[in-house]
Amino acid sequence: QVQLVESGGGLVQAGGSLRLSCAASGRTFSTQTMGWFRQAPGKERQFVAAINWSGRSLYYADSVKGRFTIPRDNAKKTVYLQMDSLKSADTAVYSCAAGFPRTVPEFTTTPGYAYWGQGTQVTVSS
Numbered sequence: 001q002v003q004l005v006e007s008g009g010g011l012v013q014a015g016g017s018l019r020l021s022c023a024a025s026g027r028t029f030s031t032q033t034m035g036w037f038r039q040a041p042g043k044e045r046q047f048v049a050a051i052n053w054s055g056r057s058l059y060y061a062d063s064v065k066g067r068f069t070i071p072r073d074n075a076k077k078t079v080y081l082q083m084d085s086l087k088s089a090d091t092a093v094y095s096c097a098a099g100f101p102r103t104v105p106e107f108t109t110t111p112g113y114a115y116w117g118q119g120t121q122v123t124v125s126s
Helices: none
Strands: 002-007 010-013 018-026 033-039 046-051 058-060 078-083 092-099 120-125
Touching: 002 092, 018 033, 018 092, 018 120, 033 078, 046 078
Parallel strands: 010 120
Antiparallel strands: 002 018, 018 078, 033 046, 033 092, 046 058, 092 120
C-alpha cells in the first residue's frame, strides 16, 4: 500500500555533502519504519540507516555513523538521508525501503522491509 521514489542523487566531491529524499505515497507511511540501503557495483546490498515511525528509534551502520542522519517528515510523507563528510567508499545506488521491523536484526537487514524504491545513484569523487 506504499510506493517509494528516491531523488537527490548525483556526483559530489569527497568531503562534501548530499541530501537524498524518499517520497512515499499510500496510507501506511506514517506507521512504517523507513530505511536506507545501498549497493555498490559488484557488492552486496548493505544497510545504511533506519528510523521508526515516531522518529525515536534510529539505527546507523558503523560505516556511516557520525556522518549520516535520517530525518523523516510524516506530514510530507518523506524520509531523508543527510550525508556529510562523504567518502569514495560511499559511492553506490541508494534505495529507500519501508516496512515493519520489530527486532534489531530486522531493522538492519532487507527481510524487515516490504517496499522498495527504484534507487538513486550517489557518486563520490576522490
